[in-house]
Amino acid sequence: MIRTLPNSKTYSLGYRALIAYYFILMFAPLAVVCVLAFNNSIFTSLPWSGFTWDWFIGEGPEKIGFFNDERNMNGVIISFYTAFFVTILTLIIGTLAAFLFEQEEFVGKKYLYFLLIAPLVVPGVILGISILSFSNSMGTYIETNTGLYLKMFAPGFWLVILGQSTYITPYVTLVVMARLKKFDRTLEEAAYNLGANRFEVIWHITLKFLKPAMIAAGAVAFVLSFDNFNTTLFLVGSEPTMPITLFTQVRDGSTPVINAISVLIVTAVCLIAAINLIIAHQKHKVK
């Protein structure tokens, strides 16, 4: 059953076949999408009718490749901008929250912590509609009382960033907190004895210690933001992010340009995974 126990051949083979089947099922749809990106046809299906780069660089009129497709290009660019701001915002709030819940004591800490991590299990759709309703009411309230129309309360770029951050902040907090738990607080005391104040200690010592966790949390935040659909769906204005533009295209009928985008994303993900593996391997060697 486990490594150390003897197994019958049929059991061992059967089990491995089952696992292999699982992985094939996981990868087959992605592989198919990637292959069809190079199919010289305007439909995303077989038969194979020859190799082409048109879905990447085609200039139309029949086949407009990704790099000439304004709508999809814009979607990707907006997603990058959004993810960038979300990463910064969630890192700030998440790290502050990690310090607050790990190193401070106060009345009602348990309840505030519950509220902080609750967005992890509240469906994204509900986060989306609640933030939409709230900001709409705020906007209306300000407009009726001061006559000012503030664009930031209407669905759009900044509201998407705030909405995504609501859902991503708990992830960042948990990652940073996990590292902060391992921090040896006698290091802080040493610094106090040498005359540092609280903020000097945090800046020079604790944050240095947290750096790897903050990089990891930032990466998680970036990926989650780039992929976010449910919350974004309700907050999006005239600048849709990539998942939203892709969704409308898949729903209303699409060309293989989506496959081309998929190839780019899959390649990026594989590269990141490979780098990850190499780094882990080298660390292993050093040890």
Add this chain to the structure above:
Amino acid sequence: MKSSTKKKQFQWHFFVFFIPVFLWIMIMFVLPQGELVRLSFMVPDYSQEEIVNNLSLENYANFFTEPIYWRTFMRTAIFSIFITVIDLIIALPVAFFITKVVGLKFKGLILILTMLPFWVSGLIRVYGWITFFRESGVLNTTLIKMGLIDSPWPMVYNDMSMILCLSYTTILYMIIPIIGVMDSLDDAYIEAAYDLGSNKIIVWFKIIIPHCVPGIISGAIVVFMYAMGSYMTPKLVGGKNSLWFTEQIYDKFIQSDNWNQGAAFGLILLVLSSIMIGIALKLSRQKFNEVVAK
């Protein structure tokens, strides 16, 4: 003297952490949820010149009196339970393979292979699923060419495919927490049971699964909530008749512009699914904070 100055510094700096975090939680989470509650109890009255919002339970009453609403909700809940169970049945052997069977040398590689499909955008995975399984899709075309089937199977745009596709997109949320708890299971227990003459089924049900309960519950909560709250997959993969409760919310908010009704639906979804999770936690004697933090 020294300790008192230190204490003073601590308090001053406590607010630097507390105020932004507290404001963030209030403005981005608590107040919006409150606004949702307020909206859900309001019904606009268009008969007067100026629109007046009246306090009313009508939005909630609609849910119970219009069969399409509560039936859609029940469907969503039952299908989400199916999805959770399917994920659990697949995740257990896969997690076991990764933690206990595969050689230590390949463990990192297999783990990355498990996660890789999930780093790719969720929408692309659903798109891949459609491309692969639909009637003019790659699998059907290939099977016909090979002469195994005569006409294409309808493998997409029905309830079954929706359940399978949602399982496909959520399985990782079940595998990861189970790996977490399985790692801490001492192999010696399995060896001991084996030496005492247990067969594999007994080992699974008496040792492995009981040990994994915290991970299973944590995975089940995430998968269940994710399935209940997903909009994209049911919309794209479900058939004309496969309604999902989130679609009702979307329609009320975006299409029919009846935010009050939509807010009530959102809260019904949140409250009823939280109750279901609460029951699951009670039955398994787990705590929310601990489970989610995993």
